[in-house]
Amino acid sequence: MKIEQKLWKKTKGWSSVGESGGIGENAQLVIIFAATEILKEKEFLQKTKEMYPGAHLFGCSTSGEICGDRVFDDTLVATAIYFEKTEIMGAQIPLDNISSSTEAGATLARSIRHEGLRHVFVLSDGLNINGSELVAGLTQNLPDDVTITGGLAGNADRFEETYVFWDDIPSQKRLAILGLYGKNLKVGYGSMGGWDPFGPERLITKSKENILYELDGQSALELYKRYLGEHANGLPATGLLFPLSIRTRSGELGIVRTILSVQETEQSMTFAGDIPEGAYARFMKANFERLIDGAQGAAKRSREAGGGGSPDLAILISCVGRKLVLKQRVEEEVEATRDVFGNRSVLTGFYSYGEISPFAPGERCALHNQTMTITTFTET
Secondary structure, eight states, rough: OOEEEEETTTTTTEEESSOOOOOGGGGGGGEEEEEEHHSSSHHHHHHHHHSTOOEEEEEEEEEEEEEEEEEEEEEEEEEEEEEEEEEEEEEEEEEEEEEOOHHHHHHHTSOOTTEEEEEOOOOOOOOOOOOOHHHHHHHSSSOOEOOOOOOOOOBBOSOOOOOOOSOOOOOOEEEEEEEETTTEEEEEEEEEEEEEEEEEEEEEEEEEEEEEEEEEEEHHHHHHHHHHHGGGGGGGGGGGGOOOEEETTTTTTOOEEEEEEEETTTEEEESSSOOOOEEEEEEEEEHHHHEEEEEHHHHHHHHHTTTTSSSSEEEEEHHHHHHHHHHGGHHHHHHHHHHHOOSSSSSEEESSSSEEEETTSSEEEESSSSSSEEEEEEOO
């Protein structure tokens, strides 16, 4: 596998990052993560296509771009890849005329060939999808031995519009999938959080899919506002700082959920994934050191799952909520992953509205919020 990266900044234009692989027209894939406003300008993708004429272009809008061990805003990061022993196939689908997020996942899974499939990497609209149902649709319609990772596109902290694409103009309400084929590809993955619980655990007494109405028989929105105090005035964006941890069974590891929107008239909150009625919820808050430790833990898990060596490529997907909490310290969580992988590995990624991955090898794939989720690739 040969990889090279290019970065576009408003102040400097295009520049190469690290050592240039010189792969040019030999690249089969360019992964692009960029700010929303940049993706809306067609000239940037056209220029990328000129640099890599034989490559598929695959990417999404972000809430921040990761390139190497740096975090950027309002840039475009292009990671061009030449696979020596791995075949790829991709597709995209619109969400229009699809009845549910489960159906969307099923349609996406069926859009690529399954024979010889090793791993799929998914990029999804970040606002008009139930990520839990999307994952269910994917897992139910892919072979059992195929692993799934990916993330939900971002739009800074504005929650207004997100864009996804595979070989097309970036568009809203879009899903895209990358399939990777062959026995010579080692894939690692890991996902960890680092948030601390506070307050009592509460029973979810009224909910529907990803919409929460009541906790312990009380208005969930009013209860949530009381916990947030002055931060409640900034909802839904400030909800990124105080997610919910959901568990459905005793002893189960909680899944963290982030608010996407609030409805004052219905006194409800809409989350990025399912909020099952009868499950238990607990409020969470940030712990700086644990967030950084969580990122390092995700890197260690993904490295071990990928065979133990430094991977060729690591794709980091971290939640925008972590970025808002860490602020000027945000690069520390990326640097923590670099400490695990070493300088040999190429790092790219983005800040998202949701992360898709198993917590660790052997566990089921799920939608996560507020985690650092890492996927690694190495050719042998």
